[in-house]
Structures are given as structure tokens and as C-alpha cells.
Amino acid sequence: MKISAKGRYALRLMLDLALNDEGGYVPIRSISQRQEISYKYLEQIITLLSRAGFVKSSRGAQGGYKLAKQPEEYTVGMILRLIEGHLVPVACMENDPNQCPRCSSCVTLDVWQQLEEAISGVIDHITLADLVKKQREK
Amino acid sequence: MKISAKGRYALRLMLDLALNDEGGYVPIRSISQRQEISYKYLEQIITLLSRAGFVKSSRGAQGGYKLAKQPEEYTVGMILRLIEGHLVPVACMENDPNQCPRCSSCVTLDVWQQLEEAISGVIDHITLADLVKKQREK
DNA sequence: TCATTTCCTACTTGTTCTATATGAATTAAA
DNA sequence: TTTAATTCATATAGAACAAGTAGGAAATGA
Numbered sequence: 001m002k003i004s005a006k007g008r009y010a011l012r013l014m015l016d017l018a019l020n021d022e023g024g025y026v027p028i029r030s031i032s033q034r035q036e037i038s039y040k041y042l043e044q045i046i047t048l049l050s051r052a053g054f055v056k057s058s059r060g061a062q063g064g065y066k067l068a069k070q071p072e073e074y075t076v077g078m079i080l081r082l083i084e085g086h087l088v089p090v091a092c093m094e095n096d097p098n099q100c101p102r103c104s105s106c107v108t109l110d111v112w113q114q115l116e117e118a119i120s121g122v123i124d125h126i127t128l129a130d131l132v133k134k135q136r137e138k
Numbered sequence: 139m140k141i142s143a144k145g146r147y148a149l150r151l152m153l154d155l156a157l158n159d160e161g162g163y164v165p166i167r168s169i170s171q172r173q174e175i176s177y178k179y180l181e182q183i184i185t186l187l188s189r190a191g192f193v194k195s196s197r198g199a200q201g202g203y204k205l206a207k208q209p210e211e212y213t214v215g216m217i218l219r220l221i222e223g224h225l226v227p228v229a230c231m232e233n234d235p236n237q238c239p240r241c242s243s244c245v246t247l248d249v250w251q252q253l254e255e256a257i258s259g260v261i262d263h264i265t266l267a268d269l270v271k272k273q274r275e276k
Numbered sequence: 277t278c279a280t281t282t283c284c285t286a287c288t289t290g291t292t293c294t295a296t297a298t299g300a301a302t303t304a305a306a
Numbered sequence: 307t308t309t310a311a312t313t314c315a316t317a318t319a320g321a322a323c324a325a326g327t328a329g330g331a332a333a334t335g336a
Contacts, residue, residue, distance in 0.1 A: 001218075001257075003139055003227045003250065005325065011246050027281065041326055047283070060334025061280040076249055080139075089141045107272045108149050111214055111264055112141065118256040119139075126249055134245045143294065165312065179295055185314070198303025199311040 003084065009037050010045050010083045011076060017055065018071040018132045025057075025064030045083065052082050071132050077123035087123070089115045141222065147175050148183050148221045149214060155193065156209040156266050157273060163195075163202030183221065190220050209270050215261035225261070227253045 016031045028046055032039040046065060049055045054074065055065045067074070081087055089112045092100040103109055154169045166184055170177035184203060187193045192212065193203045205212075219225055227250045230238040241247055 001139055001141055001145075001222055001225050001227070002229065004323095007139075008228060008246065011249070015246065025281095029281080038326060040328075043282080044326090050282090057282060058334085059280090059282045059332075061278090062335055063281045063333085065282090084139055087139050089139070090146055091140065105273075105276050107269045107276070108146065108153065110272065111149070111261070111269070114260050114264070115257060118260045119253060122252045122256045123249070126252075131245045131249075134248065135243075138243050138245070142292090163312095167312080176295060178297075181313080182295085188313090195313065196303085197301075197311095197313045198305095199309090200304055201302085201312045203313090 001089070003080065006041075006045060007080050007083045009035075009042065010049065010079050012037070013042060013046060014049070014054070014067070014074060014079055014128055015131050015135070017065060017067050018128050019135060021066060025062065025066050027064035030064075048083060049079075054079070054082070067128075071128035074128040075124050076126045076128075076131075077120060079128075080123060087116070087119055088112070089119075139227070141218065144179075144183060145218050145222045147173075147180065148187065148217050150175070151180060151184060152187070152192070152205070152212060152217055152266055153269050153273070155203060155205050156270050159204060163200065163204050165202035168202075186221060187217075192217070192220070205266075209266035212266040213262050214264045214266075214269075215258060218261060225254070225257055226250070227257075 012035050013031055016035055017026055020026050020030075020034075028042050029039060031037075032042050035042075046055065050057050050065065053068055056068050057063070057065050077087070086094050088094055090109075092103065093109070093112055093116065100106070150173050151169055154173055155164055158164050158168075158172075166180050167177055169175075170180050173180075184193065188195050188203065191206055194206050195201070195203050215225070224232050226232055228247075230241065231247070231250055231254065238244070
């Protein structure tokens with residue numbers, strides 16, 4: 001049960017964009033340097049964020065990326081779910097309607113559902129803006 | 139971010155032992171049949187539970203496994219942590235003392251710590267006995 | 277035109293997951 | 307004492323996934 005490097009990087013990436021927003025576009029090369037994350041790997045990650053409409057891009061010289069919306073409008077959950085897929089503790093909860101034949105009598109499923117609620121309760125209530133604020137306080 | 143099959147199986151295995159406790163030993167072959175889980179895979183899993191002292195074993199005919207303690211004394215967290223390792227959302231939290239050079243200024247770490255607390259809050263407060271009770275109600 | 281930058285896709289390398297397989301050691305019962 | 311049932315130990319395998327690396331096409335501002 002781990003958040004992958006990809007998910008962690010995505011969050012740091014979005015936070016970096018929020019922190020370094022000066023109106024223009026921020027190239028990933030500079031994010032890569034600040035965050036000390038592989039440039040090429042970041043490129044793949046931001047592609048996902050871009051296709052999802054989380055960031056706007058501009059090609060060519062002076063190009064780069066910027067947040068599509070205000071930091072308040074992004075929760076940590078939105079970002080993690082995009083990158084990691086459903087943040088559901090077990091695979092059988094992803095099927096909708098639930099196809100596992102034991103589900104009706106499965107009490108361990110209750111455990112996973114409670115877990116999911118607890119996880120969502122955390123990540124859906126922290127926004128990028130919260131993180132920006134905390135970071136600036138440090 | 140998923141609970142592995144191994145972790146899920148371990149929980150079902152322990153629950154099965156609790157539900158089918160009639161004083162004697164329960165062979166894994168029968169658990170495997172009831173739970174429809176690969177016998178050989180279960181064997182590996184129960185070895186871990188056995189080495190950790192969670193279950194007692196008896197070899198030979200009429201042998202098998204039984205819970206070492208009362209169902210009340212096992213939390214879901216105990217079982218999952220044994221099988222899955224630390225249920226910590228990111229690897230950098232596992233180092234103790236924390237070695238990541240960015241940790242002091244890392245606000246995303248706050249997110250992971252909150253997540254871990256939320257997860258622990260759930261799994262450390264559900265016992266096998268709770269699950270047994272729920273299962274019997276169904 | 278040129279340097280900069282995103283965009284796209286394929287490849288690699290190592291690890292983990294989810295088993296399966298084989299056989300030795302032990303033990304209760306026939 | 308034999309036999310069947312069972313745990314115990316270890317090796318192997320195939321698939322998927324993680325975490326990058328690599329190369330080049332397309333766009334764009336200076």
C-alpha cells in the first residue's frame with residue numbers, strides 16, 4: 001500500500017507550478033531542477049495532467065505549463081486519482097456494479113470501504129492552496 | 139495504492155480460522171476450499187502468520203492451524219502490517235530517522251502523515267472479533 | 277532561421293505479484 | 307508398522323508494474 005513515485009511527483013509538480021506562478025508559463029526543465037526529479041519522467045507525468053486539463057501548455061520558446069485553475073480548485077485527491085487510478089484499497093471495489101460473487105457476504109469488504117472513506121476524507125479536503133500556504137509559512 | 143491479494147487473503151484466512159474454530163486444528167486445504175484461494179499460495183501466507191506467532195500449527199494427520207489468541211486480540215492492522223509491511227503511503231516515511239533531505243521543508247509529507255493516521259485509525263480499531271460478529275449477522 | 281520547448285512513442289531494467297512445483301519432515305490413525 | 311494427511315522449506319515461472327531513459331517530431335517566440 002504505497003503512493004507511487006509518479007503520484008508523489010505529480011503532487012510536487014502541481015505544487016511547484018502553484019508556487020512559481022508569475023503569470024507566464026513554467027518549463028518542466030526548471031521544475032525538474034528545483035524538484036530534483038528526472039526531466040524525462042516529469043514530462044510523462046505532466047502529459048497526463050495536461051490531457052486531463054489540469055494544466056495549460058504552451059509550446060516553443062518561452063513556453064511551458066501553468067495551472068489551468070486556481071490552487072483552491074485542486075484537491076490532492078484529484079491529482080492522486082488521476083495519476084494512481086482509483087485510490088481504492090482493493091481491486092474488487094473498482095468494479096461497478098460489483099462483480100465479485102462473494103461481495104454480498106464479504107465482511108472484509110466493509111473494512112476496505114471504511115479505509116477508502118478515511119483516505120478520501122483526508123485527500124479530498126486538502127487543496128493545493130493549503131499546501132502553498134503551508135509551504136510559504138516554512 | 140492497493141492492498142495486495144496476499145494481504146486480503148491473510149485477513150480472510152484469519153477470519154476463516156476464527157469462524158471455524160471448534161477447538162481442533164483447521165487444515166489449510168479446507169480453508170483453501172472454503173475461500174477459493176490457491177492452496178499453495180495460502181500455505182506461503184500462513185507460514186508468515188505462523189512464524190509471527192499469530193497462529194499455532196500441528197503437523198501430520200488431523201493437523202492444521204488455529205488462532206494462537208482470541209479473535210478480540212487481533213486487529214486488522216496487525217495482520218495487514220505483517221503481510222504488507224508498513225502501511226505507510228510513501229517510502230520516505232519508513233526511514234527512521236528520516237533521511238530524505240527535503241523532509242524538513244516538505245509539505246507533501248504532511249499529506250502522507252495525515253493519510254497514515256487516517257488509515258491506522260481504521261485498521262487498528264477493527265478486530266477479528268468484530269468481523270466474526272458481522273459475518274455471523276449476515 | 278534557430279534555440280527552446282512541448283508532444284509522442286518506444287524501449288529498458290529491475291522488482292514485485294501471484295502463484296505453481298517438488299519434495300522433505302512429521303504425525304495420527306488404520 | 308504402514309499409510310495417508312498434513313505442515314514446512316525452497317525453488318521456479320510468468321506477468322505485470324515501476325521508474326525511468328532515449329530519440330525524434332512538431333510548434334513557436336526571438
